[in-house]
Amino acid sequence: MLRVCSAFASRGVLLIALLLAFVFAAAADVAVPQLTGRVVDQTGTLSSSDVASLSSRLRDFENRKGSQIAILIVPTTQPETIEQYSIRVADAWKIGRKKVDDGAILVVAKNDRHLRIEVGYGLEGALTDVTSRRIIDEVITPKFRSGDFAGGIADGVDRIVRVIDGEPLPAPQRSTSFGNEVDDLGPLLPFGLFASLFVGGILRTMLGRLLGSAATGGVLAAIAWFLAGSLGLALAVGAIAFALAFIVDLVPMSTGPGTGRSRGGSWSSGSSSGGGWSSGSSSSDSGSFSGGGGSFGGGGASGSW
Known part of the structure; x- marks a missing residue:
């Protein structure tokens, strides 16, 4: 009887150990960051002007073509490969339009020296695995090797945009949001x-x-x-x-010295604060950008430098 209890206890300890191992392994995966804009840099690699310039370019492209492109820079994807991590990012962010699936994500793992272009279903005919690999090898990584990350990303985005521009896609719909x-x-x-x-x-x-x-x-x-x-x-x-x-x-108007009011007008030489209007503007995306519901199936290519 004691031997039976001991065997069950040993198996219970082993089962708990295995469960804890799975839990810790899952917890060790790099979290997918919140989509706060078209460019998410968790490494501080890009300057604020770089982020603003890229965001503006990608916003203009989306308004013109409808396709969405996002950029993510993280220190590492370990213990996952960049392919495993980037598909989790794609599933979470849902870049691209729903049912059009015309999204693309450039993921850079800086400390790992790996990068990947993740391509939505709707762009796999234009931004093929071979084309994506050529963009990485011929455009992006040469500048990465020289330390010009902003230049490599900007040139890579330009090439991706040119490729997508050649793909016939549904025209973008005018937004009804504010x-x-x-x-x-x-x-x-x-x-x-x-x-x-x-x-x-x-x-x-x-x-x-x-x-x-x-x-x-x-x-x-x-x-x-x-x-x-x-x-x-x-x-x-x-x-x-x-x-x-x-x-x-x-609205009653002032009729003091130096002011006038005619029957058809409401003008006076005094001015009013106007109360609720503001001329302030926010930064490039300000958290207002979101994915359109696009789907990804693992198309694209990876590289290193």
């Missing part, structure tokens, strides 16, 4: 406030309060649509412009 568009239009908001008052004053004189205010909203909405390409933001700007143009004459 995220990046508000950031981009931030410096124009004071102009929008002034334009609402100025244009509204003219149109109300010509068309009357209601029609003039509606026309003001339409003009400002069209301008916002042209600048940001966002229907949702255009509608919001139009509504605000309409409201400002409609109520501006209802």
Whole structure:
């Protein structure tokens, strides 16, 4: 009986040891970082201007082509290979459009001296394994060997963009979200406030309060649509412009010395703070970038330097 108990105890200890080994092995895997922007550098290799330049280039490419490209720099992927790690990144970030699967991720493990281009299903016909390997060997790693990581990544991105540009993909849809568009239009908001008052004053004189205010909203909405390409933001700007143009004459104005107010206008030599408009702008992505739901199947290529 004692021997049986001892055998069960030994097997229990062995089972616990194996479970702990699996737990520690899983815990040792490098965590996939949060997707905070088109460029995620956990090593401090790229300067803030490098990150801003790359992010702007990738954002413009996405707006024009629809395809998403992201860059990740980590110190190491150990104990995983870069192939194992990069597919986990792809599964977590979901770069590229859903059902189009036109995403690509450049992963650099700096301390390991390894890198990989992970390619979404929809780009495997253009950004093939062979093409990806040539970009790594001929464009990126020569500059990495000389210590020019920013140059290697920038040139690699340029080559990837040129390859994807040659692939027929669905045209990008105009966004109806306010995220990046508000950031981009931030410096124009004071102009929008002034334009609402100025244009509204003219149109109300010509068309009357209601029609003039509606026309003001339409003009400002069209301008916002042209600048940001966002229907949702255009509608919001139009509504605000309409409201400002409609109520501006209802707000009591100062009639002290040096000021004047005519029947059709609301102008005075004094100025108001305006209260809620800001001309501040945020950094390149500011956490507003997210993957579009793209899928990956392990296509791409790896290299080292």
